[in-house]
Amino acid sequence: MRTLKFLLQKEFLQIFRNKAMLPIIFVLPIVQLVVLTFAADFELKNITYVVYDADKSQTSERLMNQFAASPFFKFKGAMANFNDGMSALDENQATLFIRIPPRFEHDLAKEKSAQIMLDVNSIDGQAATLSFSYASGIINSFSSEIRQEWNGLPEQLTMPIQVEKRYWFNPEMAYKNLMVPGILALLVTMIGLFLSAMNVVREKEIGTIEQINVTPISKVHFLIGKLLPFWVIAMFEMAFGLTIGYLIFNIPVNGSLILLFSYVSIYMLVVLGMGLWISGFADTQQQAMFLAWFVTVIFILMSGLFTPIENMPDWAQKLTYVNPVAYLIKVLRSVLLKGSTFAQMQWEFVKISLFAVTMLILAVRGYRKRN
């Protein structure tokens, strides 16, 4: 025990003596949370659009007024012809180009149907899909309005079934409520994985491990000495990040914080075990760094934070079963937004515990005091 105490003391001394460390611990979470949460907002506002109205009728003007009134769209000008509209897209002056053909009103009145063309800049696929669906929404509601007026049908008959949407657990569909738990998960994962992966390798690089290996200190003691300080830092990061999320973004805390932190405390063993495992077979900090990056990027992109897991192909969905970050995000969101209880989360606890045991065994086996 005395040995362990000194090992921990030594690690903390070294961590806080490292000048780069404090900024990493305090600045990183603030920057990540604040910047990413605001920046990675998928709600589209101010979609820029241009119009070429070849009809110039009363009806086409009414439709355009609907677009102008929408908070999602921002009018960037009326085009004199088709080519001007296309070049506005080319030159990124607008994301959406609405083309109303000549005889639009006429066709609508005579043929009972007319066409409008929408061109969307699809460089960003997600933004394009959203722009398109917002625009379709406006056009659809306009067309039922027209139909109702011209045919004189009562309102109830135009749309026999009306869909009323309610986003459960996140009623305002507030994007930040989804993002903050996700970014918190990334944050503790990155901090934990990088710090632990680099640390043992650093001792290899500067040669101190050679001296340590000759001492009677046990493998397990040594690894606990490496793991515990980063575990404490990661738990602190979690609390710190959650506080920022609560104070700045007002994210709801519907579930038990004890439950949440218990889960994170097991989760961190997975991440730190993985880091120590990496540093067991890496010879230089550079190797460890690349490996840690490789793992983190895959974990993050496949975590369901940026693309829903349900949208992934089948094989990729199966891969997420071994992605601890996906589990953490799920649990954080469930506990914070949904107020899930331990009874509802017990399987998550079992899974992450199995994960932790596996990683720790790998880490202990991967570290050899002799070659």
Added chain:
Amino acid sequence: MVEFHNINKSYGENEAVKDVSFSVGEGELFGLIGPDGAGKSTLFRILTTVLLADSGNVLFNGKDVVADYKYIRENVGYMPGKFSLYQDLSVTENLKFFATIFNTTIDENYELIKDIYQQLEPFGNRKAGALSGGMKQKLALSCALIHKPKVLVLDEPTFGVDAVSRKEFWDMLKSLKAKGVTILVSTPYMDEAELCDRIALIQKGRILDINTPKGIVEQFERQLFIVSNVAIYPALQALENNPATQNAYSFGQEIHVYADEITSANAIKQVLENGGLKNPEVSVGTPNIEDCFMDLMVRGNLEESAHA
């Protein structure tokens, strides 16, 4: 105290140590002398349980270093060739740390390190990384001694250290020896070899000879001539062209010639003058360890090529 039995170790294709056997007695100051890459560190790392030999075994106080590695780790003090203390910890913190992982305290074994550590105490709060070479070495030695080891293993401890600190260091080793510590030390410096009780000359993973420094020198069977006052390179060429004087090696501003047949300085002078060198000075010399090493090395190489 320490016995190496038929140790072999290869790193891939490269045979680092070939069939090495030797033993070190209790309280002995034993030197492994050889150039870089001779296999000195490999042998020490096998002894200190951080490296496994391919074959052969090492006994430490009668205990096998593989089976009883725990015993060895508790009783050996190891100072690796590369400075391997925590540079971001202070002198005192380093010493305290190593004392703790050996389950002891600085006070408990202060007697053993007192002489060395006293010189460091004024710098107790300085980071190890900010110490001078000689001071680093003293700190490393203190850390290796803090648990009162039975055997001290020092891998090239004086490498890259100035002459004064080197001398001080060897004085420290002598006083440790007087306190009963068995010491194994490796060094590429031949002048340090003479300070050991016994030495093993090692080259390309093979032991060339083991003896007391005096015994090694006495075994030198050839006649040594020292050539001076000549331009080294042309003189070497002139000597090497003559089969009788072909074993000629430069030692700084001098050339040492190991001869079997020639017995007079004048004969060497003749060879040099025939080679166009003016006024060479030749005298009969007493061989030192380095001469013995060079001679043994050449013979070893000849044998090796004869086998091949």
